[in-house]
Amino acid sequence: MTAKAELDIGLVVAGHGRHCTVETPEGHRLTCHPRGKKSAVVVGDRVRWQSTGIGSGEGVIEGVEPRRNLLFRQDDWKTKSFAANLDGLLLWFSVDPVFSESQLTRALIAASSAGIDATIVLNKTDLPGANAQRERLAPYRAMGCEVMELSLKPSPEAARAQLMPRLAGRSTLVLGPSGAGKSTLINALVPDAKAQVGEISQALNSGRHTTTHSQWYWVERGPDGRGTALIDSPGFQEFGLQQIEATQLPAYMPDLLAHAGDCRFYNCTHRIEPGCAVIAAVQRGEISASRWRIYGELMDEAARKRW
Template sequence: MVQRAELDLGLVVASHGRHYVIETPEGRRLTCHPRGKKSDCVVGDRVRWQATLSNTGDQGVIEALEPRRNLLYRQDEWKTKSFAANLDQVLLLVASEPVFSESQLSRSLIAAEHAGIAAHIVLNKTDLPQAQSARERLAPYRAMGYEVLELSLQARPDEARALLGPRLQGRTSFVMGPSGTGKSTLVNLMVPQAQAQVGEISRALNSGRHTTTATQWYWLDDTRTSALIDSPGFQEFGLRQIEAAQLSAYMPDLREHVAGCRFYNCTHLHEPGCAVRAAVQAGHITESRYRIYTEIHEELSRQRW
């Protein structure tokens, strides 16, 4: 039996079903499948693999998964599934128009907090008249300590590239943005060869079939030290891995007041002497943020994996 340390190391850069595109340290890409029926790999994973002969057209088999630094989940109406690992930061793209969902933004920030990943809010289309309203809605997040980067990807692309470039350098960044916020524009601006890289992945995944990948890894530089991960069609981070009782710990504005609650296991919903609800009444926590907390708390209380 081959020892783990003797197996080749690879980076998962794309997936389709049980087929994964693995990149070697030298930059070669090949298609692999996991050993056994279970498939736990996600884009960003480091894996151990070895070459194999297969009638599926795959060139290797994944034998082991290296320890992860972090892991993100996505969810839809039916299920929660892991989809990206080993990230340095998350860029949450919102825009002056269309009006962004504060609930979706908050859920994204909670997911990043739970995973221990730095999160930055990127406000696009600041050239529009609606920009001031968007700034005002984001003011509580600035006060919590989140960086809010303002740019206009289409109106001032050179300025946007100069602002984003240093923040992406040497990091693996995941970019999320609802439809209409300019996520594709951002990816194409920062990765001039984006379409070529997509084509490369499609060819690696297969030889003639029409395949699409849910999550895509892009290199931003020739030295392969900076990467951007995009997930087309991505709607919402999964939060079901979080216990309802721990939710407030991942919301900085609530977390600041938790120690003042009378009861150590306060849910911040109805208990007397709740410092969080007192902070809401005093205006230190916005009504919308507290409403989002109660909605997510209810979801987590009734839905467990």
């Protein structure tokens, strides 16, 4: 038996349920299967693997290196991991289709609780209606979120210049609903995107590429196995936050948190209590009514899980 420390280290660049595609430091990609019933790996994981046999072109994952972070959502019945070991997150929304503020808030809370730095992107600002969507993001700017406005398709060079300082040398997950321009981004920044997907299909011995899982793309592959990477993720409808305790929610909502310490009751839920400083701030317009409404929905969901 090979000692664990001597096994090869690889990077998970695509996940396909139980099996995944692993990239070696030399840039080779191969399909790997987890050993036994160990939990599935996610894109961004560093794994120790060994070949299933000379010429097999496949491997077995013997272990997963400790994760720096993991972005996931937890719906009522299932946990869905997006990626691990992230340096940043682009919450990628557009003027059309109009973004869901509930999805935005949920993703921001998930990122904050995972300790991942998030930037909100509003794409397609060339379209009519951009001002209305810009205004919907004002509360997010006010609470300290970085918001970037792009029109990627008509101005790809300007968009690249805006984005690159944020992306260089980091691995960044792109998360957002379908139709917002994520594939357009990948194609603009990753010239050989098709080839990178092709390598994965080849490693899987299938011509068809699945878009139901996250996928790693090198914008620039560094010599040391590091570099600039974008991780494309499938669009989502649901974004459950069952992993977060109800009482912890305000800790991940900076606009609420700024007032939560001034409530009359130490265990205030900020929904109905007299002397609630959060409700007072909503009434003064210092917290947006829609953020407070979404907070209420998240509290209801969190309460539901106790049954």
